[in-house]
Amino acid sequence: MENPVVIRNREQLIFMLSEAATLEHMVMCQYLYASFALKRNTSEGVSEDQLAAVRRWDKVITEVAEQEMLHLSLVNNLLISIGAAPYFGRPNFPLQSRYFPSRVRLVLMPLDEVALRHFLYLERPETMAIEDVPGFVREGMQASGGEIVPESQEFATIGQLYRGVEEGINFLAENYGEKEVFIGSQESQATAEHFGWKKLIAVKDLASAKAAIDTIVTEGEGARGDWRDAHFGKFVQILNEFLEIKKADPQFSPSRPALAAFTRLPGDAEIAELIDDEMTAKVSDLFNASYEVLLQVLSRFFLQVETSHEELSKLSGASIRLMVTVIKPLGTLLTTMPIGPHRPGLTAGPSFEMFRMSYLLPRSQAAWIVLHERALELTGFCSELARAPNAPKMLLAVEKALGNVVKMFEQSSTQT
Incomplete structure (x- = not known):
């Protein structure tokens, strides 16, 4: 059984929400990169039927990336609701450091079987045992055990991270009172009025905080719903189609040979x-x-x-x-x-x-x-x-x- 994410004060909650914002930000960039690198016409070595499949995948991946932006917005609403500032920081790619727990690796890469299996690993439901692709697993991190200084904690899935955040919010509300937890401005948050996402809600209390977290988890791995309609299920479908086309044409490649590079x-x-x-x-x-x-x-x-x-x-x-x-x-x-x-x-x-x-x-x-x-x-x-x-x-x-x-x-x- 996985160790739970434990949050016992506001500082720890802000830290773990900032970690969640960083994760959503980087996962979004991964999906955008995969979309940008897809081939756009038959002159790039794909047939008409293959190109039609690639275009379908592009639409799905773009929609998933947009939902990651929604999730990042909801996390920032959660941060603002508890009196913190919005957070858009993150480390640079490729992530080789111990910034995240050992089971979370984030790399920009074109869409292929390796990328798809890595996406599935990131989005997997908590109850599903899936190994990441070779080369993406690092040694675990060690916690110092201190409670006054916030520190990163091990989490096996994105859903586990958010479950810990939700339990932490519940703990603080029970111990300090709901009004003392949600001290931030509701008016200073993003809503559907400006970005068009119906599920982008302001967080003002325990109920709205739970609703925001539920949206993130359900759309991501489907842990609280049918995973076939979640990001995990969408990537399963793309992988199955990819393998079927690859079996018929071993030379098939949906992406350009793009390497994420710096100047x-x-x-x-x-x-x-x-x-x-x-x-x-x-x-x-x-x-x-x-x-x-x-x-x-x-x-x-x-x-x-x-x-x-x-x-x-x-x-x-x-x-x-x-x-x-x-x-x-x-x-x-x-x-x-x-x-x-x-x-x-x-x-x-x-x-x-x-x-x-x-x-x-x-x-x-x-x-x-x-x-x-x-x-x-x-x-x-x-x-x-x-x-x-x-x-x-x-x-x-x-x-x-x-x-x-x-x-x-x-x-x-x-x-x-």
Whole structure:
């Protein structure tokens, strides 16, 4: 029997919810990467029937990634409800350190049998015994046993983590009273009004906290419902289809040969692929800088200090526009570009690089100025890049999209 996740004070609860936010964030990036690297037409070595299957899988994986964003939003609502700040931090990929428990490994990779089996392992129900693929298992971590300092705890499944969080919330409510636990602002949380997810609810009490956790677990591994409709069941179906096509055509590969790569080695990554192609490196930098702005926008939205209803709508709209018209096109483009002569035949992939800085912009007026300034810089960088010799045509569309983001930030940045 697995050791339970034990939470006995608010500090431990904030720590484990921050760990949950990190996990949801990184799992979402994994799924986005798999989607970006999928082949898009028959010229890439797939038949019409195979391409139809790949497109079906892309739709499912994209929907799952969107649900991970919903889960990340719900976790941040939980954090805010207990008086903490929203959390969008995480380590860089590939995760080789002891950041998570030994059974949780997170790596960016194209969709294939190994990736699918790893996804199934991450999303598996608590009662289902599945081993991770070789090379993804590390030694267990040791807890110091102290109760005053929060520390990571072993959990075998995502569901076990959230079960521990729920039991911790119950414990605090029983010992301190429900009102003393939920001391945060309900108005400072994300809801369906701004992002369109019907299940994105504000957390204000024990009942709404349980509802938020239930949504996360049910959509993920289906531990409290039918797993066939959960992420686990969806990946089972994709794997079965993949194996059937692979049996008929052993050469079938649904993905481009993309390696997640950096333009420079980040300080917290022990090993990483590096890009050695100038144009690819610049597109990668543009992707990561745009991703940085997306995290700033989301952090600002969840903080909601000195922010009007109109500004909240603008922030939520900007986050969606950045994801759909900038991040996705650039991520997909990178998987078609060479990583460099040292890796012949392989393409690059987005690294979702995190920089050593806070993404939280606490003051409203300053936040709009920073966002507008940064969006202008990205637009200028993209414009120059798009007009370089042999530049991908996709960059012109991204330039236009970034210009639209500039306009969204412009008016708010000039208000006093």
